[in-house]
Amino acid sequence: xxxxxxxxxxxxxxxxxxxxxxxxxxxxxxxxxxxxxxxxxxxxxxxxxxxxxxxxxxxxxxxxxxxxxxxxxxxxxxxxxxxxxxxxxxxxxxx
Numbered sequence: 001x002x003x004x005x006x007x008x009x010x011x012x013x014x015x016x017x018x019x020x021x022x023x024x025x026x027x028x029x030x031x032x033x034x035x036x037x038x039x040x041x042x043x044x045x046x047x048x049x050x051x052x053x054x055x056x057x058x059x060x061x062x063x064x065x066x067x068x069x070x071x072x073x074x075x076x077x078x079x080x081x082x083x084x085x086x087x088x089x090x091x092x093x094x095x
Contacts (some may be wrong), residue, residue: 061091 021054036045045051064086 057090057092061087064090 022026024082036042064083068080071083
């Protein structure tokens with residue numbers, strides 16, 4: 001009885017594994033997709049201009065937020081206006 005159940009379980013397991021196919025590595029999953037796969041995909045992701053710009057803007061946004069805290073603590077209206085402009089420029093789609 002246990003032998004038949006074990007064999008049946010293995011057959012179902014292997015049939016399920018054979019039905020699942022991963023996309024090939026080193027290529028994008030779909031054209032226009034943000035999913036980079038494999039070693040070449042990682043290099044491509046790191047040099048993608050949109051990713052680099054997003055990362056740079058994120059850092060500048062964090063710096064502007066810290067500057068806003070400083071400006072508000074000093075109650076300097078001129079500096080607050082300048083920092084608000086930077087926040088609007090760099091924190092566009094931060095969330």
